[in-house]
Amino acid sequence: MKKDAATIEKIINRLNDLLAAYQVVYFNTRSSHWMIKGENFFELHKVFETAYNDATVKIDDIAERILTLGGIPKMFATDMIKSSVVKEKKVSGDQTECVKGMIEDQEALEVIENEIVKMADDANDVVTADMLTKYLGQQQKTNWMLYQFLKKKSHIEVKS
Numbered sequence: 284m285k286k287d288a289a290t291i292e293k294i295i296n297r298l299n300d301l302l303a304a305y306q307v308v309y310f311n312t313r314s315s316h317w318m319i320k321g322e323n324f325f326e327l328h329k330v331f332e333t334a335y336n337d338a339t340v341k342i343d344d345i346a347e348r349i350l351t352l353g354g355i356p357k358m359f360a361t362d363m364i365k366s367s368v369v370k371e372k373k374v375s376g377d378q379t380e381c382v383k384g385m386i387e388d389q390e391a392l393e394v395i396e397n398e399i400v401k402m403a404d405d406a407n408d409v410v411t412a413d414m415l416t417k418y419l420g421q422q423q424k425t426n427w428m429l430y431q432f433l434k435k436k437s438h439i440e441v442k443s
């Protein structure tokens with residue numbers, strides 16, 4: 284890896300932004316898991332459970348990548364909530380709202396991840412770039428599935 288301390292510092296800072304956003308996504312997804320109502324309850328209850336379990340793994344990976352790069356991960360919940368681009372959602376349990384909320388949260392993560400991948404590529408930090416590229420692939424696939432779910436509800440307008 285190229286020893287460009289300033290670029291690595293920027294990557295660490297953006298990884299901390301990603302960490303903060305992921306923590307809030309975890310809370311939002313867990314709330315949807317708890318609150319979901321309606322005909323597809325079992326299906327969506329499981330989808331959100333899978334998503335929040337996946338988020339805990341990624342939260343840990345991101346924090347440990349920050350440490351590996353010589354940084355310190357954010358530790359305070361208040362700090363994470365304050366700096367996260369993803370905001371806490373008051374979840375009603377409505378299926379469309381929960382699914383759209385998850386898509387929206389994942390797309391917000393993708394924006395940060397795309398930015399970090401470009402920065403990491405420039406710094407020859409192939410490990411960070413590879414890690415987040417894998418996240419992007421998984422999220423895009425999940426979002427495709429979530430959009431299909433919304434399309435099934437024919438009265439719902441979806442963008443793809």
Ligand SMILES: [Fe+2]
Binds near residue numbers: 316332
């Ligand atoms: Fe549960």
